[in-house]
Amino acid sequence: MTSRDQIEFAQFHVLDGGMASELEFLGANISGPLWSAHVLEDAPEKVIAVHRAYLEAGADVLLTASYQVSRMGYAEFGLDSRRADAALLRSVELASEARAEFPSRRVLVVASLGPYGAALHNGAEYHGNYDCSFADLVRFHGERIEVLADSNADLLAFETLPSIEEARAIGEALTNWPDLAAWFTFVCPDYRAVSLQVAHGEALRDCAALATSFSQTVAVGVNCTQPKWIPSLIAELRAATTKPIVVYPNSGEDWDAEARCWTGTSDPGEFGQHAQQWRAAGAQLVGGCCRTRPDHVRQIAATV
Template sequence: MLDVREWLRDVRVLDGGLASELEYLGADINGPLWSAHVLEQTPEKIVAVHRAYIEAGAEIIETASYQVSRMGYAEVGLGACWADGALLRSVALAKEAARFYPKRRVLVAASLGPYGAALHNGAEYHGKYDCTFGDLVEFHRQRINVLASAPPEESADLLAFETLPSLAEAEAIGEALARHPELAVWFSFTCPDAIHVAHGELLRQCATAVSAFPQTVAVGVNCTHPTLIESLIGELRDASDKPVIVYPNSGEGWDAERRCWTGASDPQDFGDAARRWFGAGAQIIGGCCRTRPAHISAVAASAG
């Protein structure tokens, strides 16, 4: 079995945005399941995106499962078995893509979005959910149990809990993980400024808390503006001795009224910023919303 902690010591490059890249390939990601719709409709596009990122230099690829949950699938009339199957299928597609590169070791991380992602109303960017702590534990436990039950040859190498808005949700995940000490996971938070997570807690407080879980192999920040990343790396390093992983957005902005992206993102500028982030102490760098293979290629070049 792959020793994730050992292998992570040499990993530098994560992949980039999945949903936006699927859009560029013509996939329809409208609807409550977002990129998970593509799992059901055109899975070959997911394999194509994974391959594009591996060719760009990614050493870790994330599965197309951010929006997959029993709660989310129930909303569109699909049962628990369907949701669980989608989780496992997303891992299989990532592994299929990695097999095209037998001379490279590519880590597969199961992407697991927060409770707010299943609400598909932007709640992951404030974390003020109308639910109990127990609801959060159960939401995450369902997906953890499915992924943990997969046979080794079909399982993800680690679980990526990402775009987390609050300390409470991170603690709920820790409780849900308690029965699976064998798993390797990372926790990544979304931040509106240089010191806080979206719900308002200090990032360093969150990083300290999740670093205490035996399954934690890295802590980080994602779905955050790139101008904040350097300061946030400092917060993470002050709070924890775990490897730091950062994968910010492209820097473009979303105009909710006109429903379009504004501004521009230059991959070379992103790569130059990645060089500074490596220098500040990040070990693994990738991209989130609106980043593309060209951005990851620039990150790989900056990693040396």
Template sequence: MRSFATLDLRDSRVLDGGLATELERHGVATAGPLWSARALVEAPGVVLAVHRAYLEAGADILLTASYQVSSMGFAAEGLGPADAQRAAADALRRSVALAVQARAGRTGILVAASLGPYGAALANGAEFHGNYGFASEAEQHAVLVRFHAERIRVLLGTEADLLAFETLPSLAEARAIVEALAVVAGDAPSAQPGAWLSFCCLDAAHTAHGELLQECAGFLGGVPAVLAVGVNCTAPALIGPLLQALRAGTAKPLLAYPNSGEGWDAEHRCWTGVADVQGYESLARDWYRQGAQVVGGCCRTGPDHVRAVRRAAVAAAD
């Protein structure tokens, strides 16, 4: 992995779209604690095809299919501790290899290794509130540092360009990630990876856990290895004010990759509403004007959304 000091996002404008929901559209099963990471084992060819479809649509950055990868997830599938750790490491490496294979022959494409929060590994929806049930903040912090450092160490040995910590619910998890990055950097200071941190928000000012997003951005603004700060897995209508909150807290590049605008019905476990690609393009133009460096999509967005974002990026450059 490249050192953060060699990375520059100024030429990157368009992120890819949702991976898990796009895999589902291709018939890949994502149920269970591994979610989209199951495809790394069962359908790597489909993962490769989805990456290529996003590149054809105009993406500058590919996120790997590793959001849900963790030794906890493989242990929940019935593996013993040592086997689960090996399986997770193999899946992380495979996710990067597939994205690198997809970009072969293209220049200027970045591969961002996707890493979900601790709540994603719990596979119970906890990433959308950040209440992990630890006895104390100190215990939670220690566990989260170990959890994130384990995966960072594996990814250091891959061809990923940077790390993408996504759907973070809280400032506490962001603090743990920053410490994990520092711990790993202490092991190999010449190869400290760069990262972006992106939060899930439930209103126009606060993270899913309730902290002010501006406060999170202010904390991350002082961390050299943090390349950008953003918002993902959030309603598109909230992105404008959330970008303003981020900019009030940091001068770092900003990211915006919300959901399609459809809603998740947790009781019936289905999506409701309509994905308005034309409307998404109009919003993307606004997000670029409001200071977003990189725009893409999260759940239920696909190649059509990325094409729309590319058109918005071209318009923003005119």
């Protein structure tokens, strides 16, 4: 991986948008418990197509299709650790292949790593109430870090973190790799974002301060959160860290858990206008999460 000292975000960067939702738009089946990880094996060309679409839209940061990949998650379905490790590396290879199609541009490949709750397949990342020990969290994250440390990814993205405890566990897992670069993004559901808290209830400001204390941290922020809360959350982040701030919220649509469908609408043009405000508020890396598409990224690139 690229050394931490070689990663800098002095210039504004445009992140890509949703991976799983865009794969679904392309006809991929992501209904299984491993979500977009299925596509890494079943239809890798679709993963490359998504990366390519975001690069064409103006993104200069690609997150890999590895959010749902872990040894624990694979073991639950009878898949061994070697297959999980291979999927992590494969996700980096596919993003690198897409990047190679744009040789004149400086594009970062960021290994996407979801929280422990994502491997439970029950939405636990949106509350963080895990039935596991701190040592379990350290081991879970350490296994993936070890695999990716020698990959071609530029840095690691620990995403959708619901609690300060999980961030602390990741910091512990990273101690054996002092030269790696990583960013930490937390999730703030509506009922928590109102009070500027992450999903488990801790203050976002405290979580950002903890993440900043790790030598590997190159950026701190929020993801998988409603766009309307981003300005106030950026203010909290700026109060807690001097690190670059990264934000990539959802499209603005809402997930209806009972009906298992998305409700509401999303306007890429409006999303781009919001991105301009987020940049003005202090965000140096801006993109999209669930339900954002290349049009959203294109608007970000065009407006900022």
